[in-house]
Amino acid sequence: MKKIILASQSPRRRELLKQIGVSFEVIPSYMKETIDPKETITEKIEMLALEKAIDVAKEITEEALVIGADTVVVLDKILGKPSSQQEARNMLQSLAGKTHQVISGISIIDTKTQRQCTAHQVTYVKMREYGVEEINNYIASGECWDKAGSYAIQGLGALFVEEIKGDYFNVVGLPLGLLNNLLKTFGVNILASFIQEES
Ligand SMILES: Cc1cn([C@H]2C[C@H](O)[C@@H](COP(=O)(O)OP(=O)(O)OP(=O)(O)O)O2)c(=O)[nH]c1=O
Numbered sequence: 001m002k003k004i005i006l007a008s009q010s011p012r013r014r015e016l017l018k019q020i021g022v023s024f025e026v027i028p029s030y031m032k033e034t035i036d037p038k039e040t041i042t043e044k045i046e047m048l049a050l051e052k053a054i055d056v057a058k059e060i061t062e063e064a065l066v067i068g069a070d071t072v073v074v075l076d077k078i079l080g081k082p083s084s085q086q087e088a089r090n091m092l093q094s095l096a097g098k099t100h101q102v103i104s105g106i107s108i109i110d111t112k113t114q115r116q117c118t119a120h121q122v123t124y125v126k127m128r129e130y131g132v133e134e135i136n137n138y139i140a141s142g143e144c145w146d147k148a149g150s151y152a153i154q155g156l157g158a159l160f161v162e163e164i165k166g167d168y169f170n171v172v173g174l175p176l177g178l179l180n181n182l183l184k185t186f187g188v189n190i191l192a193s194f195i196q197e198e199s
Pocket residue numbers: 007008009010011012013028029052069070071072073081102146147148149151152153154157171172173
């Protein structure tokens with residue numbers, strides 16, 4: 001299998017990639033995320049994923065596939081990671097009782113051919129009604145930090161979720177089915193690799 005590099009500091013993305021049996025190296029991108037106001041929301045997310053992949057790919061001299069990703073919560077506007085308790089509180093309050101979108105962009109760059117492929121996936125998450133007390137208790141758990149929209153569906157944040165439509169893994173930060181499809185276009189077939197290894 002071609003060498004795979006995950007251009008991400010997210011422990012969630014690392015865990016998800018491990019889950020599908022891929023061996024990979026992690027080289028995070030510490031690029032500052034900037035957003036062009038002229039782009040649509042999905043263009044912005046795809047662009048952020050692509051920029052993370054480019055940032056790491058440009059430093060690589062060997063042949064590899066570099067994967068960049070970006071996840072945001074969208075409710076009228078983009079909700080990224082909170083920078084204060086008040087911001088986390090506002091985000092969680094705005095999500096209560098409503099359905100929001102979680103959009104993840106993924107980008108793959110082949111450092112040998114410079115071919116790049118970028119796509120995104122949308123998951124709809126409906127939150128139940130909850131109040132300030134539950135929000136404050138959740139913030140006290142510390143889980144909101146470093147999470148788009150200030151919650152983690154894979155953790156205590158699950159207690160806020162009423163319904164989900166779409167790929168769960170997309171919410172956690174890496175849509176695995178979409179990633180598999182994109183990797184196939186670069187000649188990497190994850191499931192087929194198990195058969196080859198066995199025979
Ligand atoms: C909505 C939601 C987001 N998240 C996380 C996934 C992402 O790690 C994070 C969104 O931030 P990102 O900017 O997409 O990623 P990151 O900064 O963690 O990592 P990197 O840029 O290096 O790849 O929010 C969850 O873990 N659970 C959730 O339920």
